[in-house]
Amino acid sequence: QKEVEQNSGPLSVPEGAIASLNCTYSDRGSQSFFWYRQYSGKSPELIMFIYSNGDKEDGRFTAQLNKASQYVSLLIRDSQPSDSATYLCAVFSGYSTLTFGKGTMLLVSP
């Protein structure tokens, strides 16, 4: 049974701070990792993906992957109130489907 674990939160950070969202996965054969953002009442939308160990930066977002520890994280720099949403970690294990975590709710206060 492939599992993806996330802290449900809410994670509360002040505007301008760094938000750190974490995810662990059980399938050591997992190949690629995705972060989706979901606003309340809306559908998930992809914001980052990472395949290789290390960091990947895209604007204010940085994804970090450590396959040895089976750990992936998302850092959001200079957090804005508009970043308030639920962030879903998803893992692709080569069976053509994604396994999603339950998500972490992020609240950015002005």
Added chain:
Amino acid sequence: DAGVIQSPRHEVTEMGQEVTLRCKPISGHNSLFWYRQTMMRGLELLIYFNNNVPIDDSGMPEDRFSAKMPNASFSTLKIQPSEPRDSAVYFCASRIANNEQFFGPGTRLTVL
């Protein structure tokens, strides 16, 4: 580009009734996914089609659920008979090859 289209957006029905959810994937996408999202269980994959063929239906909760994809531009998810525990948001998603999955707006189903 219209994106993934789902209908209806909201459905309220009574226990025992048949419910049919519809999805039109993005043109050219060859994979289609049906998900169910609840607070308790998160986003769960129900069934996955590739080139209109069901590949993995292990997530379909029970025989009351069925899904079809008669052609590349249309899929349905049917629940018969519906039960209150089926209340959830149902998402359809599509992708081409192993690239980004795009989600539809979802159908919020309430079974009374």
